[in-house]
Amino acid sequence: MKKRMGKIVSSLLTCTMALGLMACGSSDKSGDTSASTSSSGGKKIEFWNFFTGPDGNNMKKLIDDFNKTNPKYKINNITMAAGDMYQKIPTVVNSGKGVPDLCIVDVARVPMFQSQGILEPMDEILTREPEIKRENYREAVWNTGAIDGKQYSVPLDMGVTGLLYNKKLVEKYAPNVLDDNVVTVDEIMDIIPKAKADDIVTLPVSFFTYEMALSLATQKGGSLFNEDGITPNLNSAELKEAYQTLRDIQEAGGGSEDGDDNLQLFINNMSIFCHTGVWDYNSLMQAEDLDWGMTNTIAYSPDKIVNVSNSNQFVLLKSEARTEEKEIVIADFLDFIRENTMEWARSGQVPASNSADGEQEFQHMPGYFFVSSPEEQNSIAFRSFKYGGIVDDAIFASQNDAIYGSMSVDDFLNQAQQQSEDNIAQQGE
Template sequence: MSTNNLTRRHVLGLGVGALALAGCGGGGGPRQAATQTGAQATAAPTTYTGPAVTLAFWNGFTGGDGPVMKKLIEQFSGENPNIKINMNVYQWADYYTKVPGAVAAGQGPDLGIMHVDSVATNAARQVVLPLDDVAKALNLTEADFSPPVWQAGVYKGARYSIPLDVHPLGMFYNKTVLSKAGLDPEKPPTTGDEYMAALEELKKAGIQGHWASPFPFTGSQQFGSLLYQHGGQAFADDASVSRFAEEPGVTALTWLVELVNKGYSPKNVGQDTDFIALQQGKTAFNWNGIWSINTLREFKDLEWGVAALPQIGSQPAAWAGSHQFVVFKQRTADDNKLAAAKVFINWISNHSLEWAKAGQVPARKSIRESAEFQALKEQAAIGTQIDDLYFPPSVAGIGDAAAAMDQAVNAAILLRKSPKDALVEAAAKADKILEANRKKYGA
């Protein structure tokens, strides 16, 4: 599911970016510009001694994360006076539309941020450059991150992005509501049995404890988490076929639908009303993204907490998105800019503790395991899931196929179709999309 940002508005915009890429270049892998980054492969990653350069840096940080990135850039500029960073910020929908056209016209930015599930599509369209030499120059390996987020930036054997953060789903809970039902507000449930027992106690107290959302944000994210917890996966590793309609998927979606059928959730939950219900004390639990931390902090009288998702299935798993650095294709290589970009990427990565305060988990292991990050209680709680996160296959156009899965989740939770029927029908659609994408982008 292509839902890698902080608001529903941004989530809905991601599909637009994927469609826009169809008009930019042909398919294929790392044919372009391998030499554009090669010249600076041995450059020192922490310093830039070349002539003054200006880097255009585009992203979609329009929320509370924007000022944090702006502050980091100001600090970086103070320490690196010969590198000027011009940051342009767009709504993510506009960003994914503008970038391919700008690159095709030779007016693209130098570097930017992309959600990890958009990297492969942009790599296939030759919008972004391979970055294996950048990772080598910065001495970055899988050991510096976590295997899932590091591998997610590889397309057709080449690295196209450098992780900045992960933003996982977590379980937010209203302590006041739990207390009303006689539950311990300091010991949220961690297993499937504990979770169902808590929902039953809440129901006895007249409280619907988990509002099941039929929308991608966050219903599909919850479904995906449960799918992987039950040992399933959304697609084959090579995305040759969909797999979300197999038994683990049916089990996962049935669990969500039963929340409605058994009265633990109201019917027809509107977009975002599950999260609002948590804020208003109408429900106890809400599985939502880490970005919700700063929203809930605005409610001074709200007693709340957050923990890793409860393990409903046989193994821990949670949906997550990831912001990753990319470098854009240019008509003419500029070795000085590329060297400066390496310094900037490395500097921001090493200062991502401040970025974590915007509601993220740093991708960099050394930052994530620091005492300073562990002191960020809520972020650290969600960050404990780092090795249990999953990402979609790094295949061009994967978001288009995932949209079919979203439709199945919607139909089932709204009680319009049985979980199995909804998933089987959606899988057939997804498989056709996957086949079309293989022709469109190259097998």
């Protein structure tokens, strides 16, 4: 196989290891904490987030536009790397000092933080702004913040992952394969020999491996945890079959070389398909000589599709310093975001609010595909388990060893299961 361009560790793996699956432009950053203030002087609401990538420009515009409405408190936009922020949160909450008035966290953090007593319910916010309600958001993502009868978060977006396809290469190697908007595993295996003969990658399974595996396992009824939501279920038959499927694609010659920059392969017309997140929209739009689209995750059968998603969510960290006056402005700000969510759609994300659905600009973005029908919206699955982060870490540690054959799928998942059980036991479960 010809030498690949730019061998680097895949950006999503870095993201997910930091538990920031979705906002890759933010949680992928590992630089020093930085602050970007949207107001100078006066009363401020401290807003922590990890939008340090290009998506930060979209959030800054939203904040600046809100501050121009002359609220009693202006939003002070403080951005930092996700890992840094997650280390700071328990410290400031436990000390009661320096707690931000508003914060963005990954959906996977919500149940864990709630169980640790780090979050306050959003009851006061919902009461003050009655339009911040389930009916004005995607129901599935809204429900991820509902715990024990209370709402602990308000969703900003849905970071859906799906299958990029190169239109020219599809026409050459797999005409009509996308007629039903689903590429099956069997179809992938049929394409591989023809593409491999021309040194073209069919599907890099070492990129967004976890999301593809979760999608395939969920299609067969599998889950990362048992029904109690606490006991991991990583060595299940469904997850074993999913990872074996991806390994089979790699062994058949359909994947990329270890270390390849898989998104760059796609951008350079060297890969027919590539699984990634909707947030790569702006990078793809800047690519020259690339005619592309986005569709559902690969499936065993076209009648059962699952698209794994993440979500950035607004939360209130426990604080005695947050005043009623600040809560009023926070409610106004969240409703402003809901009404003006088209700006966030421009970052590449699928807004959690449905207020942009009638906008032609949004309808021409690839993310709209995933909310364009009830069937597509129902295909979206979230990972919002209390100990999801522990399982993520265990999976990430060795999944590429299983994909590239240095470890069997059984050994990989058994090891991940044991590691998860041990680390959860240390949490007191």
